[in-house]
Amino acid sequence: MSAVSVESWPHLFTPGEADAPVLLTLHGTGGNEQEITGIVSHLWPGAGVLSPRGRVSESGMNRWFRRLQEGVFDVDDVIQRAGELADFVTAAREQYDLADRRIIAVGFSNGANIGLATALLHPEVLDRVVAFSGMFPFADRDPIGDVSAVEVVLLNGVADPMAPSASVDRIEEVAASHGAKVTRHTRPGGHGLAQSDIDAAREWLAGR
Numbered sequence: 001m002s003a004v005s006v007e008s009w010p011h012l013f014t015p016g017e018a019d020a021p022v023l024l025t026l027h028g029t030g031g032n033e034q035e036i037t038g039i040v041s042h043l044w045p046g047a048g049v050l051s052p053r054g055r056v057s058e059s060g061m062n063r064w065f066r067r068l069q070e071g072v073f074d075v076d077d078v079i080q081r082a083g084e085l086a087d088f089v090t091a092a093r094e095q096y097d098l099a100d101r102r103i104i105a106v107g108f109s110n111g112a113n114i115g116l117a118t119a120l121l122h123p124e125v126l127d128r129v130v131a132f133s134g135m136f137p138f139a140d141r142d143p144i145g146d147v148s149a150v151e152v153v154l155l156n157g158v159a160d161p162m163a164p165s166a167s168v169d170r171i172e173e174v175a176a177s178h179g180a181k182v183t184r185h186t187r188p189g190g191h192g193l194a195q196s197d198i199d200a201a202r203e204w205l206a207g208r
Helices: 039-043 075-095 110-121 163-178 195-207
Strands: 011-014 022-026 048-052 056-058 061-063 067-069 104-109 128-132 151-157 182-189
Touching: 011 075, 022 039, 022 110, 039 048, 039 104, 048 075, 048 182, 061 110, 075 110, 104 110, 110 128, 110 163, 151 163, 151 195, 163 182, 182 195
Parallel strands: 022 048, 022 104, 104 128, 128 151, 151 182
Antiparallel strands: 011 048, 056 061
């Protein structure tokens, strides 16, 4: 039994259709549990929604883990918070009687990073991630084990200063080296969420 209390973690839950997956929506810096839930109907109509709020505060903005400065993450905190999110997902699966329904993370920016970290560290809990404008969350470390059950899609702008292509290259290479199946969609432009990203994510999800 997880030590995480679902009731004490701010979140939204909508069950959706019983034969559809549940999308774990993970907001970006400064967002909350409502921020990207609207994307679900564009990605998988009828899917359930499990949308927690990041529990780290940076100058009053909700985040999923601490950072030392822009683009420089506190990797120990990333690892700790990924464990907490994995515990939350495990507890929510029991709390909401989700049985064998697949839970798929859909994260934007900071939310994409925690989704990737959680899947790569806890693949037994989370094994599918849609990462919009995400990057490698472990800096110069590689704490990843066998993630051959994990599938992720990386959706990034080529001119994104907040999630540089070199960091996206690194997560693609490192995750694949540990067995993950990585799909990558690149578009012109920078940090954000474009229609082409949504279209590519929907196509990827349809194949899952």
